[in-house]
Amino acid sequence: MKTDQSRHALNPSSEAMSLEEARSVMWLRNNHRPLGELLDEGYLNEHRLAWAAEKAYNPRLKEAAAILLAWVRREATPPRPPSDPPTPAESWPEIQAGLTVEQARATRWPFKSFKNRPMGDLVDTRQVGLKDLAYAIENAWDQRVRQAAIVLMAVRLNQVVEEPTTPAGSLRVVSEGKSYSERKQLAWTSVQGMIVGALLVLLILGLIQPLRFLLSSSNGPNSIQLISPGGMIALLLLLALGLGLGGLAAHLFDTVLNKTEEQIENYRRGQEGEDRVVEAMRQNLDGNWTLFRNVTLPGRNKTDIDLVLVGPAGVWALEVKTFTGEYRNVGGHWEYKAGNRWKLSRLSPSQQAQNNAARLSSFLKAEGIKQWVTPAVVWANRESCLTVENPMVAVWTMDRLPEELGNIWQEQAIKEPMQTRIVEKLTTLCQSRNSEEAD
Numbered sequence: 001m002k003t004d005q006s007r008h009a010l011n012p013s014s015e016a017m018s019l020e021e022a023r024s025v026m027w028l029r030n031n032h033r034p035l036g037e038l039l040d041e042g043y044l045n046e047h048r049l050a051w052a053a054e055k056a057y058n059p060r061l062k063e064a065a066a067i068l069l070a071w072v073r074r075e076a077t078p079p080r081p082p083s084d085p086p087t088p089a090e091s092w093p094e095i096q097a098g099l100t101v102e103q104a105r106a107t108r109w110p111f112k113s114f115k116n117r118p119m120g121d122l123v124d125t126r127q128v129g130l131k132d133l134a135y136a137i138e139n140a141w142d143q144r145v146r147q148a149a150i151v152l153m154a155v156r157l158n159q160v161v162e163e164p165t166t167p168a169g170s171l172r173v174v175s176e177g178k179s180y181s182e183r184k185q186l187a188w189t190s191v192q193g194m195i196v197g198a199l200l201v202l203l204i205l206g207l208i209q210p211l212r213f214l215l216s217s218s219n220g221p222n223s224i225q226l227i228s229p230g231g232m233i234a235l236l237l238l239l240a241l242g243l244g245l246g247g248l249a250a251h252l253f254d255t256v257l258n259k260t261e262e263q264i265e266n267y268r269r270g271q272e273g274e275d276r277v278v279e280a281m282r283q284n285l286d287g288n289w290t291l292f293r294n295v296t297l298p299g300r301n302k303t304d305i306d307l308v309l310v311g312p313a314g315v316w317a318l319e320v321k322t323f324t325g326e327y328r329n330v331g332g333h334w335e336y337k338a339g340n341r342w343k344l345s346r347l348s349p350s351q352q353a354q355n356n357a358a359r360l361s362s363f364l365k366a367e368g369i370k371q372w373v374t375p376a377v378v379w380a381n382r383e384s385c386l387t388v389e390n391p392m393v394a395v396w397t398m399d400r401l402p403e404e405l406g407n408i409w410q411e412q413a414i415k416e417p418m419q420t421r422i423v424e425k426l427t428t429l430c431q432s433r434n435s436e437e438a439d
Contacts, residue, residue, distance in 0.1 A: 017064060017067055019071060021064070022063070022065075022068050023039070024066070025061055025064035027044070027052075028059070028061075028406025028407055028409075029405075029406040030143060031043065031146075031147070031150075031406070032404035033225060033353070035061075035064055035390050041150070041407075042137055043138065044068070045138065046069065046073065047333045048403070049069040050069055051400065052403075055407065058407075065066055077355070079157060081230050083307075090132070099182055100151075101155060103148070103150075103382075104119065104147070104148035104149075104151035104152050105119060105120025105152070106119075107119050107145055107148035110141070110142060110145055114127055120152070123152050123156065130153060131247075132154055136148075137150055137153070143280075144283045145181070157403065167227075169287030170282065170287055171281055171282050171286060171288045171289050172289070173278060173295040174291070174426070174427055174430050175292075176290050176292070176293065188375060225251065269381070270321075273321070273322035274306055274380070276380055277318075277320055277398070278293065278307070278402050279292065280398065281309070284405045284406070285311070290309075290310045290311070290423045290426075290427075291307060292309075292310070293306070293307060295430065297359055297360065298363070305317050305318075305360065308360065308426060309383075310419060310423055312409070312413065312416075313409045313413045314413045314414060315360070315364075315373045315414075315422060316357075316376055317357040317375050317376070318378050319352045319377050319378070320378045321377060322380050322381040323336070323381060323384055324383070324384050325337065325384055327384065328342065328386070328387040328389070329350065329388045329391050330389045330390065331389075331392050332392035333345075334350065349377045350375075350393040350395075353376060353377050354376035356375065357373040360373045364425065367425050371414070371418065371422060375393045376393045376394045376396055376397045377391075378395075378397075379395070379396065379397045380398055381398075382398050382399065
């Protein structure tokens, strides 16, 4: 009874969804096909269904995913209605994978042995078979590889592939100039150079001044004769002092060099994380969307936003993070693991994203555009561990980024004229910043 009530709350206008109805519900925009087909092909697994049952924006998809997840957990094999008789391949529904056959053939194989070779050539020469394509559909990180594997598998099975006929083009990416990470790398490199130069000057002066004093003393009326015992002792003391200063300078040099190198490495890793996110968005969004990089909003407290995504479904302010180590996000708090203890992080990416979204919304409002801006954090480091619980702001991980992007695109939330105005305003802002940097 409790299950029926929860289903009714998700979809109050209808009765509880049956298994066949759940199979007919369409998946996210990045692979817009019935759940049943994707489940039978192996694209949908327990992990993806659990994610959709918890996080899908579409309530019907959320309910269908929960039903299929319960079925998968009860059965050893993917569900298939017993009333569906086996059908020949030529009578199967057309495959809509979002790629043309040529695009699929040109996609590079990502796995070992044949890495970076065109998938079409590998399929033609039977170096990659149906089992390999099924593996790619299930395990490839790159959404384009998964789509290409679906298309090529359909071609091998003589199934009709519906190729996209009116593509909207590629995602448009507008950059304001050097990113915050790049500017910080340059700044720390300059600091490193100045500190190293200053230490070298001090080292040279520390060696030259005692020698000058010694030489001037040896030529004066009360000079110390170097060949005398007193002169030898004075010389040894001066040399020891020089070596001590040299050792101290070398220690300071190593300490400062390591600190600056650590900072430069952190910002370099941040820049690489942003690049990975942009590339993933290029592969999963089309020309209906515009992505702005390194947006600096005007005002007394200048705001640097890593990414701003504008499309038919809304506007997002994205905070990209590449922290290393083990982190957890509970509500608006972020903690990291130090030994066996959790410590509160000084910075909250959730709060940063929320502040950036509010400031961007205020900027648009000042330009006569009233538009809600949604904050989100993108966790761009696959090697670090992150646990999320009841987040204040949505957190998108790299391995789930294609699904998250498909999840946000459910309906036309912004009219085209409004979207055009927002894109024009942000483009003008970025171009003005580029002109300032050039000057």
